[in-house]
Amino acid sequence: MADAPVIAIDGPGGSGKGTISRRLALDLGWHWLDSGALYRLTAVAAAIGGVPLTRAADVARVAAGLDVRFVPGAGGDQVLLAGRDVSAEIRSEEAGSGASIVAVMPAVRAALVDRQRAFRRPPGLVADGRDMGTVIFPDASLKVFLTADLAERARRRHKQLSEKGIDVSLAALLRDMAERDERDTARSAAPLR
Numbered sequence: 327m328a329d330a331p332v333i334a335i336d337g338p339g340g341s342g343k344g345t346i347s348r349r350l351a352l353d354l355g356w357h358w359l360d361s362g363a364l365y366r367l368t369a370v371a372a373a374i375g376g377v378p379l380t381r382a383a384d385v386a387r388v389a390a391g392l393d394v395r396f397v398p399g400a401g402g403d404q405v406l407l408a409g410r411d412v413s414a415e416i417r418s419e420e421a422g423s424g425a426s427i428v429a430v431m432p433a434v435r436a437a438l439v440d441r442q443r444a445f446r447r448p449p450g451l452v453a454d455g456r457d458m459g460t461v462i463f464p465d466a467s468l469k470v471f472l473t474a475d476l477a478e479r480a481r482r483r484h485k486q487l488s489e490k491g492i493d494v495s496l497a498a499l500l501r502d503m504a505e506r507d508e509r510d511t512a513r514s515a516a517p518l519r
């Protein structure tokens with residue numbers, strides 16, 4: 327359904343695009359795509375299958391074969407990987423780091439393109455990611471680039487994690503997010519722009 331309108335919201339981690347895109351989708355009654363979840367799922371599924379993140383061709387096969395179901399809920403989607411609830415697992419910092427490593431691989435990105443475009447259905451789609459407006463939905467009716475200071479994004483992520491009872495130092499988080507920003511921006515395949 328290429329005719330359904332798309333609102334693309336791209337930006338770095340911790341900028342608030344997840345919260346905003348989900349609320350917007352709820353308000354409009356549109357579908358929602360959390361594209362980062364697919365990269366996180368690929369990293370988690372690779373770990374479960376014992377596939378090292380250094381082997382791009384094998385990781386791409388994992389991405390292509392993801393058996394995933396998103397069950398919409400008020401607080402966000404429940405994410406089922408081969409029937410197993412991995413909603414919490416994919417939100418960990420480890421999954422986020424793994425995601426940004428596999429996201430550099432062109433074969434992995436290619437394996438996830440059709441799966442992302444399949445979310446475009448009437449009445450419309452709000453898509454959250456890094457390359458929604460540049461690569462996946464270049465004809466989006468509205469393209470938003472949402473960002474904030476690294477320090478502010480790290481503070482926000484820290485608060486989110488603390489609320490979930492996950493204890494991580496702000497300094498470590500800052501370092502990790504800076505590293506991830508660098509990988510997302512410097513990569514040649516669909517860099518954050």
Ligand code: C5P
Binds near residue numbers: 422427
């Ligand atoms: O947005 P989120 O933090 O869940 O994304 C995790 C990682 O997945 C990002 O750091 C980025 O490397 C990658 N990603 C991407 N393209 C997207 C969405 C996420 O490369 N459209």
